[in-house]
Amino acid sequence: MNAAGALFARHALLPEGWRHDVLLEWDAHGDLAAATPDAPAPAGVERATYVVPGMVNLHSHAFQRALGGLTERAGDGQDSFWTWRALMYRFANRISPDQVEAIAAQLYAECLRHGYTAVCEFHYLHRAPDGAPYAAPAEMALRIARAAQAGGIGLTLLPVLYAWAGFQDMPLRPEQRRFRSDPDQVLDIVAALEPLRGPQLEAGAAPHSLRAASSAQLRALAQGLPAGRPLHIHVAEQQAEVAQCLDATGRRPVEYLMEQVAVDARWCLVHATHLADHEVGMLAASGAVAGLCPTTEANLGDGLFPLEPYLQAGGRFGIGSDSHVSHSPVEELRWLEYGQRLVLQRRNIAVDGRQRDVAAFLWTQALAGGAQAAGRRVGQLRVGHRADLLVLDDLHPNLDGADTGEVLGRFLFCGNDNLVRDVLAGGRWAVRGGRHVDQDGIARRYAAAMRELRAA
Numbered sequence: 001m002n003a004a005g006a007l008f009a010r011h012a013l014l015p016e017g018w019r020h021d022v023l024l025e026w027d028a029h030g031d032l033a034a035a036t037p038d039a040p041a042p043a044g045v046e047r048a049t050y051v052v053p054g055m056v057n058l059h060s061h062a063f064q065r066a067l068g069g070l071t072e073r074a075g076d077g078q079d080s081f082w083t084w085r086a087l088m089y090r091f092a093n094r095i096s097p098d099q100v101e102a103i104a105a106q107l108y109a110e111c112l113r114h115g116y117t118a119v120c121e122f123h124y125l126h127r128a129p130d131g132a133p134y135a136a137p138a139e140m141a142l143r144i145a146r147a148a149q150a151g152g153i154g155l156t157l158l159p160v161l162y163a164w165a166g167f168q169d170m171p172l173r174p175e176q177r178r179f180r181s182d183p184d185q186v187l188d189i190v191a192a193l194e195p196l197r198g199p200q201l202e203a204g205a206a207p208h209s210l211r212a213a214s215s216a217q218l219r220a221l222a223q224g225l226p227a228g229r230p231l232h233i234h235v236a237e238q239q240a241e242v243a244q245c246l247d248a249t250g251r252r253p254v255e256y257l258m259e260q261v262a263v264d265a266r267w268c269l270v271h272a273t274h275l276a277d278h279e280v281g282m283l284a285a286s287g288a289v290a291g292l293c294p295t296t297e298a299n300l301g302d303g304l305f306p307l308e309p310y311l312q313a314g315g316r317f318g319i320g321s322d323s324h325v326s327h328s329p330v331e332e333l334r335w336l337e338y339g340q341r342l343v344l345q346r347r348n349i350a351v352d353g354r355q356r357d358v359a360a361f362l363w364t365q366a367l368a369g370g371a372q373a374a375g376r377r378v379g380q381l382r383v384g385h386r387a388d389l390l391v392l393d394d395l396h397p398n399l400d401g402a403d404t405g406e407v408l409g410r411f412l413f414c415g416n417d418n419l420v421r422d423v424l425a426g427g428r429w430a431v432r433g434g435r436h437v438d439q440d441g442i443a444r445r446y447a448a449a450m451r452e453l454r455a456a
Contacts, residue, residue, distance in 0.1 A: 056370025
């Protein structure tokens with residue numbers, strides 16, 4: 001063997017399904033060089049029992065990790081997404097570049113420990129708290145990149161276009177001044193990230209939402225971004241947003257977006273919660289990915305995505321942890337399915353004509369959608385893709401002696417223990433025995449950042 005690293009898996013989830021006695025080898029760049037089933041076990045190579053591809057977290061606001069658990073106290077009136085957003089804005093306007101880096105590193109280490117090996121960072125903290133630009137306009141984006149590198153997670157960095165406070169070019173409010181950007185400024189940040197692009201980092205862009213970017217700005221950003229780079233956008237997250245879009249444009253959000261720009265496979269429509277029947281078909285037919293974040297959507301009271309008709313129309317989806325009330329792909333996928341069961345009062349919703357196993361369908365489809373949204377060669381144990389994999393804890397009672405047909409079901413739908421034991425990301429071991437390789441150092445820096453924020 002000439003590989004930089006190797007692992008012998010008694011059972012590995014390859015693109016064609018579970019295979020046995022799989023020799024996985026990766027090169028010095030962190031790409032899989034071989035995934036050979038029915039191989040003899042070579043001497044001196046580490047062994048594992050159950051190996052699956054690492055999951056992609058397709059939607060993240062890293063700084064919001066530090067807000068987790070701090071907004072669960074009722075106000076005087078009815079609380080909603082919009083009251084939560086006001087609290088989030090106040091928090092966002094206190095965070096320094098050093099603190100953002102420490103918070104993001106903590107988040108990414110936690111994501112890795114729970115089975116995410118890649119993340120798409122929807123990044124809109126561009127400016128200083130007073131709205132002034134940093135000396136380096138990409139300062140905050142570079143801090144996110146450093147945090148991802150420190151944690152070892154693969155990153156798709158999406159600088160956000162945020163020009164308006166609402167439809168019909170409503171001026172930004174003072175609490176939004178850190179976010180202010182136009183298409184040229186976003187493209188300048190993308191250009192500044194060019195030297196960092198490589199196997200572990202891609203740079204795309206993200207119009208924040210239809211209320212925060214005009215149709216002309218949407219087109220300018222999409223046309224100015226280098227070909228093939230991912231584009232993400234929040235859309236139809238809240239009923240109030242749908243009503244505002246209808247009032248301003250005469251169209252529902254997804255309908256209006258698709259009239260203004262050519263939505264195709266490089267787009268990820270995040271949330272897309274409130275869709276009319278014809279929009280479900282439009283989104284599915286576009287080839288774009290629906291970016292679903294069930295734990296955040298539940299936490300904020302957004303609503304439930306129409307999963308069953310979307311899947312029946314051939315739609316693609318991935319999952320994200322968004323505001324990071326959870327860092328677990330297991331919890332996102334579990335609640336994606338459970339939410340549908342509660343609404344439809346039936347069981348086993350996320351399946352199709354070829355795959356009747358709910359856990360297998362959810363894991364493999366979310367891998368495919370996440371990889372597409374990330375714009376990186378991830379999500380499969382396939383030669384030429386990144387060496388991103390999870391070693392599950394075969395000694396845990398939930399998995400001890402399990403047949404391969406039971407593994408994903410037990411992983412996703414049995415208990416609350418984290419069954420991820422070891423994590424390889426880009427050919428480097430980021431988690432061993434359930435602990436991140438720099439867990440203590442990252443936690444110390446995070447704790448120091450939180451002490452500073454509490455004292456501010």
